[in-house]
Amino acid sequence: MERAVAVDLIAVLVAVTGGEPRVMTLDGGSTLPSGPFELAHRTLQSGLRDWVERQTHHPLGYVEQLYTFADRDRTGEESAPRTISIAYLGLTRETGEEERGWSSWYDYFPWEDHRSGPPVLIERVIAPALARWAQAGGVLSEERRQRVSATFGLEGTPWNEELTLQRYELLFEAGLVEEALRCAAPRADRAAVAGRSMTADHRRILATGIARLRAKIKYRPVVFELMPPHFTLLQLQRCVEALAGRLVHKQNFRRLVEQQELVEETGETSSETAGRPAKLFRFRHAVLAERAMAGTKIPLART
Amino acid sequence: MERAVAVDLIAVLVAVTGGEPRVMTLDGGSTLPSGPFELAHRTLQSGLRDWVERQTHHPLGYVEQLYTFADRDRTGEESAPRTISIAYLGLTRETGEEERGWSSWYDYFPWEDHRSGPPVLIERVIAPALARWAQAGGVLSEERRQRVSATFGLEGTPWNEELTLQRYELLFEAGLVEEALRCAAPRADRAAVAGRSMTADHRRILATGIARLRAKIKYRPVVFELMPPHFTLLQLQRCVEALAGRLVHKQNFRRLVEQQELVEETGETSSETAGRPAKLFRFRHAVLAERAMAGTKIPLART
DNA sequence: ATCACGTATACTCACTTTGAGCATAAATCG
């Protein structure tokens, strides 16, 4: 029974550039960076940190463990040696340069970007396909329909941006993503529907990371790890919107940021954009000490 | 470099009996149940489930992955083979019988039970010891003092029951728990302060589980996994209070439970207690389907 | 019987939070 188990560290490394949330990828965008866990590392976290910084020369701001994956039937190859993947989420500053190796995460999840309204892709392709899948469910039909509505925000249910993972899993179950087709016998009635696929279960890991980050920005001041040292409030807002995949009410966003005293003015202003120049702010690092524990809610617009 | 890495599954198995939150333990309370990860398992989760149910004959309701631990310096023995522990949180129904093997989690964390006000232990022993530790911190003094206040709810800061892990880690750093003394050279000024210790880093894992559960009950209807099929609202409340380690405003608790339609009447009443008989309720399993996603907030009393 | 006590429920109330809209100010661009 006790064969060797390989342990890998996988990183979901996130940055925001040009208004797009990006994830670091290899192989032209099909794989997340990963490496073997080495016994020399004192801690898993430090192992990952070392390894990412060596490989990317990016300073890693925030790091948190995401999840440990070991499902046998998700690798795509049954015969592959059993691997345990410990996935981490890492946040880093945008650099502007070296866009290579960073892909917008909406390439993989086009249905997740609701910044300019619900993507037509959902209404045109995904919803009908999922409806067919629910239909074919026999006694499970009704249950499936409910799940579909709840996760994709159909039929009156509001869109919940934190359900990224559940949506991906649903599409997987329904055989609508390429990764699912790999694991099952090909069937005429199933075809991958949308979004770029990735190696093994990397897209699932990415979905986990997105979901976690979308949840986290609402109660912890982690967005700042993704921002340059100085920024305008609109830039900050755009960053949050990029991550959340939906728009934010501007005035309320500012109210919140100021109420919570997350930032302080630098005294300078920026006139890079059109319109009235905006004040520049910097993150008040003091808040990390003050309220490392408390909450930081971000108001998302209803419509 | 590539030596074999052992992978263990560790379970934080929780039940509530007699108004006390309990965790399943072995060796008279010093160890959490754990077992090797077997390659035969399709999923980590199913591996754990199989193994716990075989060992305890308890049906496992809710299972969720907690965290993967691999810190080298926390096992207590430097020479031990490197082990990766994947910890899971499991919830199960109270059975009434076989109390053996279940310990109240407040045996390990006596400072976490605030149901009858802040434990004197904090004021008498922990706060002074932590103050001394902060004092001894040199330039870090102030930072340490702030951390202490924030995590333990001192000097005006409100108590936050979700910080169980942070509190344990703080006590560990300050050398005030037995586990910390194991790893360091003995020093005259350091003595374990309170709470029963456990093997290796099991107490840390338990702290992680408690923290997670305390957070979770506020936005997901998981308490019901710990309840018998029929219960009164007060029993439900007591269960939540046992987990949270603090009291709840009765009327608001009921308002919430009813608003969210989490339960439905069975038609029967219970007169096991003194006072007016209470209606019996059962969990509306429908909510799991309806709003598997939405929130379930639980109102905790301020004082 | 009735009184004290413990529990169960029903309502009220003030305050905060949150989503949203209106209005004005200060720049740029033709």
Added chain:
DNA sequence: CGATTTATGCTCAAAGTGAGTATACGTGAT
């Protein structure tokens, strides 16, 4: 100069949240 764009200040209503008050309905003791 007027249109456009961005920044920023202020108001408002609805919902949520942490309490408190009052009353109903059982039990067991006197």
